[in-house]
Amino acid sequence: MNAVSDIANITGAVDEARLGTLVGDLAAFGARPDGGVDRQALTPEDFKSRRFLVDLARSYGAQAYRDSIGNLFFRRPGQDADAAPVVTGSHADSQPTGGRLDGAYGVCAGLEVLAALADSGVAHRRPIEVAVWTNEEGCRFAPGSMGASAFTEPSLLDGFLATADTTGRTVGEELAEADPLFADVPLRPLGTPVHAFVETHIEQGPVMADAGVTIGVVRGIQGTRWYEITVDGIAAHAGSTPRANRQDALRAATEIATGVYAAFDAGDERLRMTIGRLTVGPGSVNVVPEQVRMTVDVRHPEEAVLDAVEERLRELTAAHAGRARLERTMAMPPTGFDGRIRDTVREAARDLKLSAMEIDSGAFHDSLHLARHCPTGMIFVPSVDGLSHNPAEHTALSDLAAGTRVLAASLIRLAQN
Amino acid sequence: MNAVSDIANITGAVDEARLGTLVGDLAAFGARPDGGVDRQALTPEDFKSRRFLVDLARSYGAQAYRDSIGNLFFRRPGQDADAAPVVTGSHADSQPTGGRLDGAYGVCAGLEVLAALADSGVAHRRPIEVAVWTNEEGCRFAPGSMGASAFTEPSLLDGFLATADTTGRTVGEELAEADPLFADVPLRPLGTPVHAFVETHIEQGPVMADAGVTIGVVRGIQGTRWYEITVDGIAAHAGSTPRANRQDALRAATEIATGVYAAFDAGDERLRMTIGRLTVGPGSVNVVPEQVRMTVDVRHPEEAVLDAVEERLRELTAAHAGRARLERTMAMPPTGFDGRIRDTVREAARDLKLSAMEIDSGAFHDSLHLARHCPTGMIFVPSVDGLSHNPAEHTALSDLAAGTRVLAASLIRLAQN
Structure with a gap:
């Protein structure tokens, strides 16, 4: 196996058009008339979108799992079945006045990597997984990042399950009611070992667009x-x-x-x-x-x-x-991301001849919690006009695809170790 | 008839204890547990208090009248039955978090003058009337001073009657529903001639209390x-x-x-x-x-x-x-009060050996509208800590009585002309 050609194969198999279609398909769940998305956590639209993602991941040959806070994991086995996986992903829930990309982009990029892996047949030692973390936004059920934080700190689970929205419905009730929809998806424990976590996300600020740079190597979260x-x-x-x-x-x-x-x-x-x-x-x-x-x-x-x-x-x-x-x-407190992950992302961008810059994340992300569990990093792509939590949230499809190629290369590198 | 002894007789007949009792009796309508008053315009409590005032005025020998916006007039006839009356009064409605004195003091002071006139038998050429103006506060039905402004500008009446509160009830509906309660009170037209209007009121600011002065001769309204x-x-x-x-x-x-x-x-x-x-x-x-x-x-x-x-x-x-x-x-625009009324008030205070100062009113009053109709003036008494529109609104009873004596002397002087 030749690592350089593996990376060329996998990044070459990333399909910009297919990625764009997926972003559009996912945005149909909870679509707003203004082009934005209202897909708050654990609503019927959120569950329907998760079911859609399970079926799509399986069509790419991945195994689907879930855990007791509702996180989903789409696993492509590695050559070493027992090795801790390399994980990517983000969240699929949105703000009530959300756009199509906040969270959703990281999930779509992960699924596009699974599709590219299936197409190219590139092998990897470690399993590669795409996670869909529950309730990152925290607008319906506070706090946010319940899925990622319960995964990394399982003692939080009981309190989260008892958390109610303004109508009195709890997280636990919503998950129990949706359980039949995922009866075919096996449960996994919280807090399973992870070798590395890499999340792609839109910047949600204007810095990269102003600088004319495609890839953000995220130093950490402020x-x-x-x-x-x-x-x-x-x-x-x-x-x-x-x-x-x-x-x-x-x-x-x-x-x-x-x-x-x-x-x-x-x-x-x-x-x-x-x-x-x-x-x-x-x-x-x-x-x-x-x-x-x-x-x-x-x-x-x-x-x-x-x-x-x-x-x-x-x-x-x-x-x-x-x-x-x-x-x-x-x-x-500030969270610094792992130096090795940052190096991996930077080198992937360089190999792909993409402009890149170091950047701090001004927003919170699921990665904030994963960083306490395993080496973690993030890849940013530019936000047009810096807009986010806004139906007009937008990133050029070419930038979304570039971020996905950097992700694919980074995951393969990490999965060979 | 000796004007000087008339004035001594009428001011001597003003009864501080009776005035205090009346202030307390009126404050019982819409009393709040915190000692304040919630008697918003045209509520059942407001109508009940008006009925109480009608009966009280009649017990002092006055005739009661009302008009189509619900203003009440308690008239003590003069020797010249056809002369335009000298009028005092204020409003009996309050803010939802009101005190016992804003508006109510001017009504009580007028009634105490009627009582003192009845006791002393002092005669006067012009009729003396006490007006109770409808809805000065404007908190339930906007704008405020509906009664005084419809009296001085009757073309406003139809619009006021159609004005609704937040529940959709109109001024006209409330007045019609309360009509049977006042069936024995004859209606008078709006805009009847007035020789002079003098309103007593608490200052609602700290200026007089800070200066240690009992009587405010109001120059006008800012x-x-x-x-x-x-x-x-x-x-x-x-x-x-x-x-x-x-x-x-x-x-x-x-x-x-x-x-x-x-x-x-x-x-x-x-x-x-x-x-x-x-x-x-x-x-x-x-x-x-x-x-x-x-x-x-x-x-x-x-x-x-x-x-x-x-x-x-x-x-x-x-x-x-x-x-x-x-x-x-x-x-x-700024409203300047009539120079002759101001002189009359100042001289009354001087004759009674009361400290007095010129002051501008920072708040609106019914007098703002009466000033367009007839020579008008106001008498202020101090507000402890300048508080108003507040359950803790307070003025010493001795100051309330002093203002009433100045009012009595002023009304008699004006009613002899």
Whole structure:
């Protein structure tokens, strides 16, 4: 077996047209009139799309498995039946106002690799699997990435199964109700060994499109911290309360927000700071605001920078001592991806003569959890205008195919070890 | 008849304890568990309170009338039966989170004057009437001051009767349904001649309490303009969108708000500027804001100042050309009260040895509309902590009685002319 020709064979067998058809077929489940997709986790549309994927994977000669959180695995056996598999994949659920690619692209790319493997007959020592992780988006059932996190940390399962949506339906109830639809798909335990995990995904930001680069070698996922700042004032009549008698919560909040934006400007290119939500109480045109609550989303690949920004936020709220308070509501440390996987992806792009750049992921992904379980990496392709979680989400088909070829080459390299 | 002794007799007959009892009795209609009042216009509680007031006024020898918008008039005849009456009064409806005094005090003060007139037997040339104006607050049926404005501008009546609350009930339906309760109260036309109108009211601001003054001689009602500023941005992922690629609507709105507060600081003591409502779309912690809408409430007694502030608001939005726009949603010009009424009130306070100050009203009142119909003025008493539209609204009973004595003296002076 010649590794170089194997890689040429498998990447040559990736079929851009077939990939485009699959993306379109998958987008038909939960299609929105505006061209987007509404396929929230564990809805009938989500289950129907999973059944479609099971049948498609089998048509490429793969074995289908599932686990107790509803993750699917499409396995192409390797020459060494007992070796831990090399796994790719992503999620098939979407936001209610989702596009055709967020998550779905990573699943479609994996299936296209299975098709190309079937067509080319390229052999590999380790099994290659495509995973479809349950409920990455977290919009119907919070938190997101339930499938990937329960897989890597099975003790989370019971809590996830009991999680209800706003109508009171639980994850466990939905999975049980859909069980007959997957009766022919054998169950596997959570947390099975994985040799390596590689996920393809759209960037969901404008960086690669702006740079004119096709392949993103993802360094890792930024650390994220969420804060809520509450500012108290005293409600008063807008007409009868002089300036000196006011304790205007929105005025104080505006000063704090100005400081937040200044801290954003003072940071490096990789810093992200967003005040996404701001509510004013009582919120009446002629009442001086009594309370403001606002969120701050801070991201950076370095924990030390996140610490420094948090210190600055504390100073900004302390400047309104007794009236403003800062609460950290979430902290997700930065995740660095495995150096060997990154090298593999970079070399695959180079061999395929594709432009590539190192990039940090600003969004969360299933890979964030897999990275705690096995060597993990991600391949990004550009998002037109950086749009995502939006029906207008788009990536050129040629870029989707390029990412799939890099994935195919990377999986084969990893599966030969 | 000796005018000086008449005034001494009538002010001497004002009974602080009786006034306090009446304020408490009226507050029982729609009483809230927190001590406040929820007696929104044309609700059963509002009608019950009006019936109570009719019966009380008759017990003081007054004649009761009503008109087609539901205003009530309690008339004590004068020696000259055909002379236009001197009228006092205010409104009996409240905000849902109202206190015991906003509006109610002006009605109670008028009734206490009727009681004092009955007790003292002081005669007066002109009739003296106490008006209870319908729906001043405007919280259930917009706009406010329906009763006073339909009285002074009867062409508004049909539109007001057709106005519905959020459940679809109209003003006309409520008045018709309550009609049997007032079958014994004769109807009078709208817009009858009034010689002079004097309204007592709590200040609803902290100025008099801060100054330690008992009587406010109200110069007029500030002009008010309402604006809505809309700022557009582009929704984007908080994690994956670099600073340079953002068009953050809240960041631009924060810059505009900072300019609004600076303009407020640069104005004179009488300027009021309030950003009372600010909403962020989509308002998600991890999405860069797409749109902000915020209101600006601007008040000043001089039209030229309002014009200058509006020009400044235009400059602030123009600095974000194409992304921010300013819309004026309401303009109420300043209203100056009649000089003769102000003199009468000031002299009454002086004769009673009460501290007094000139003050502008920052809030709207029924008097704003009466001022278009007849010579009009207002008497303010202090609001503890400036609170109003709040269950904790409070004024010392001694101040309520002092305002009632000034009212009694003013009404007698005006009714002798």
